[in-house]
Amino acid sequence: MTSIKTLLQKFKARRELEYAFNVGGIYISKKNSGGKEIKRMPKIHEVTLFDDRTRYTFTLPNGYDPKEIDKKEYVFKQVFCRSLELKGDLKKYVLTVYKHKMTNEIKYNFCSIKGEIHEYKMPIYCGADRLGKNIIYDMSTKPHLLIAGETGSGKSTQLRQLLTTLILNFDPTELELYLGDCKKAEFHVFRNVKHVKASVTRAHEIKAMLEYIQDEMNQRYDLIETFGVAHIDDLPKEHKKPYMVVCIDEFVMLRKEKEIMAALIDLTALGRAAGIFVVLSMQRPVKEVLDTTIRSNLTVSMGFKVRDKIESRIINTPGAEDIQTPGRFYMNNNGKVDELQAPFLSLDECKKLLEPYLVAPDEAKEVSEGILQIDQQDELLGGWED
Incomplete structure (x- = not known):
């Protein structure tokens, strides 16, 4: 009563x-x-x-x-x-x-989430909700992610922890990372990590990288058809393939590269069954770049602080224009929008966590100017292997 x-x-x-x-x-x-x-x-x-x-x-x-x-x-x-x-x-x-305000900062702690993320095939650790609950989703069922936010909003830190979490959770034989760093400022810390098969910065390098991944995707679909399965996870053990994550930061700088944009549409439309996932990030959401096709394929979006309502609507995270707290963002997960606080992972702490996964100096992959020669595909692919 x-x-x-x-x-x-x-x-x-x-x-x-x-x-x-x-x-x-x-x-x-x-x-x-x-x-x-x-x-x-x-x-x-x-x-x-x-x-x-x-x-x-x-x-x-x-x-x-x-x-x-x-x-x-x-x-x-x-x-x-x-x-x-x-x-x-x-x-x-x-x-x-x-009754209580959300916490303004969450320190990244892999040990605190390790038990939870093991429940997912492809875990994406987002952060915590206003009740302090860890929010994680499975990229194997929601395969592609868009992250947007202006300088200082927390977007770069979120990318850092997201990639670090994947590296800590997977063996290099289970996961391959392909990184495109258009600003040449975000992914240098991951360059010599065993999981990273490419870390490139120039448009022609990114184009070659995506062409290689498209070829790999086609080969995986051939295997899927041959064995009559729906997903690479269902292939016989001797034909198992690692998951592949393509992450491109500030991809708006590639908007005039029609072949690159076409490749991204191809990967986001067909990548899921082949175990290929795409993460795109940008400071300023632009409607001309995020056209209807790409937006419909990016099933999850994280909107950190953006300039105005127009930009928040483009990424489907209403309210992102009003965010005042660094690391705070709205996540649209198939139409469900939640306000979350991203975990903070400093660059120094990230380096410490990645140390056990670095290749030896003589094995380090070169990503300097001229390493990727588009007209020498065999040499190009060889340069990506550990």
Whole structure:
């Protein structure tokens, strides 16, 4: 039986939401025959109290533009606090107000997530939600990822920990990494790691790298067809293939390279069954680069702080333009958007974690100017092997 105390708490919570509707002008106003204003407020269907949050369910009155709710989300933040989530569509909305703010920093600790990520074939460690729960998803079922965020937002650190986590979790025989660093600033720390088969910076090098991966993908599909299976994981043991992850930072710089863009569309459309996954990152989301085809193939997106609503819409992470905390981001996972805090992994700590996985100096792969000769494919592929 509901206690008097709970009823009073619900009543107070309901009045706070009604106040938000009123001060925010979230209602339809009409005048009756006597000239008195009549306000049709959203209907509050349910107020649910939890130890750490309060959840409201309400519907808009017919005739109220749902776009106005997005514009007036700031009202709810002013009335309640900044720590809230508002989700809905045409008419029905759910507002969740949290009692505690999210932590502003999470230190990367592989040991703390090691047990959890082993449950996934291809684990992507995202960070923690507002309750401190680790959020991990399986890239084998949601194969391609887009990360966007301006300088200082935490995008680069997220890329660093994501790749480090994969390296720590997989043997080099199980995972191959192919890195394209258009800014020549992000992936140097991974250059001589055993898992890394290519770490390149120039457009013609990236083009050659993607051509090689496309050829590998075609060979894998030939095996899939030969053995009548649906995925390379189902191939006989003697034909097992390692997973391949292609990660290109600031790929917007390649927007004029039609062959590269076509190759990325090819890989994101067909790579999953072949065990090939794509991670793309950029500072400024550009609609002309992220066309409908590529966006539809990138099943998960992480939006760190971006410049405006236009950019946040391009990457399907509404609210990313309002982020104030470094490392904070919104993740769109097949339409479900969550606010998360990315783990922080410093460059020095990353180097320490990678030390056991570095190749010997005489085995180190060269990635300097001139190593990749597009017209010498045999030599090119040989240069990628450990």
